[in-house]
Amino acid sequence: MESALTLNHFLIVSGILFAIGLAGVLVRRNLIIIFMCLELMLSAANLTLVAFSRFNVQEGQPNYEGHVFLFFIITVAAAEVAVGLAIIVALFRSRETTDVGKLNTMKH
Amino acid sequence: MTFLFYIFAALTLIGGIGVVVNRNPVTSAFSMIISFLGLAALFIQLDAYLVGILQILVYAGAIMVLFLFIIMLLDIPKEEKKRFPVFTLGGTIILVVTFIGLLITVLKRSKIGTAKLPELTGVGGPGNSDVHKIGELLFSQYWFPVQVVGILLLVSTVGVVVLSKRELK
Numbered sequence: 410m411e412s413a414l415t416l417n418h419f420l421i422v423s424g425i426l427f428a429i430g431l432a433g434v435l436v437r438r439n440l441i442i443i444f445m446c447l448e449l450m451l452s453a454a455n456l457t458l459v460a461f462s463r464f465n466v467q468e469g470q471p472n473y474e475g476h477v478f479l480f481f482i483i484t485v486a487a488a489e490v491a492v493g494l495a496i497i498v499a500l501f502r503s504r505e506t507t508d509v510g511k512l513n514t515m516k517h
Numbered sequence: 518m519t520f521l522f523y524i525f526a527a528l529t530l531i532g533g534i535g536v537v538v539n540r541n542p543v544t545s546a547f548s549m550i551i552s553f554l555g556l557a558a559l560f561i562q563l564d565a566y567l568v569g570i571l572q573i574l575v576y577a578g579a580i581m582v583l584f585l586f587i588i589m590l591l592d593i594p595k596e597e598k599k600r601f602p603v604f605t606l607g608g609t610i611i612l613v614v615t616f617i618g619l620l621i622t623v624l625k626r627s628k629i630g631t632a633k634l635p636e637l638t639g640v641g642g643p644g645n646s647d648v649h650k651i652g653e654l655l656f657s658q659y660w661f662p663v664q665v666v667g668i669l670l671l672v673s674t675v676g677v678v679v680l681s682k683r684e685l686k
Binding site for chain 1: 518519522526529530532533534536537542545546549552553554556559560563564565567568571572575576579580583584587588590591593605606609610612614616617620621624627630631632633634635636637638639640647648651654655659662666669670672673674676677680681683
């Protein structure tokens with residue numbers, strides 16, 4: 410079956426997802442939601458990598474280096490989330506809030 | 518095939534919007550799971566089966582459970598219905614619209630962007646799946662990064678244990 414999907418379809422979905430994550434990071438004030446939006450932006454970049462790897466077919470095979478790269482990104486993201494959430498918990502213990510508007514002791 | 522693409526792309530984007538607009542953090546986390554499931558379906562549509570499964574296992578499974586656990590542990594209240602500052606909201610809208618507009622303009626001009634999905638002839642069958650290919654690459658050409666990532670995971674585990682101790686002395 411002939412499919413009409415082009416690389417642009419995937420790149421635009423990835424770009425919009427990245428923009429949604431960016432908007433979330435800028436607008437929201439809860440630290441955990443901001444962290445979740447960062448993960449969303451990371452996943453949008455993952456989609457771009459897989460799309461480019463799939464459209465770069467050589468000898469009937471996609472370019473698997475993109476998949477390997479993505480494997481490393483997922484591993485690093487898991488480590489990053491664990492450390493980031495531990496920092497948020499430590500912050501919550503000392504300040505009793507996760508609102509970035511109230512975490513402003515450096516300003517005063 | 519195109520029909521399925523639009524369904525899963527819509528699922529991904531609606532989940533992403535849900536993360537940003539929901540005031541309740543638990544609802545946000547569940548929207549994020551929906552978004553990741555849609556993204557995994559897009560990966561599988563791009564014949565990246567291993568990566569799609571990893572996305573579900575690691576992101577929708579492990580990472581989101583961690584997020585939900587922390588949200589429930591900290592007992593975060595809903596964000597109060599304060600109006601967003603006009604300056605922040607306006608700046609964000611301008612930034613996002615500019616970003617998407619720039620992306621679409623650039624993609625319209627690019628030649629590779631309009632390429633059709635090429636046929637895969639060299640993949641499939643026993644011993645020739647993408648899991649085999651990625652495994653071979655990981656343990657031959659990329660053996661050193663694999664070791665580094667292993668050390669990174671160990672360091673982050675130790676770091677989390679140290680950070681979570683009540684007395685930091």
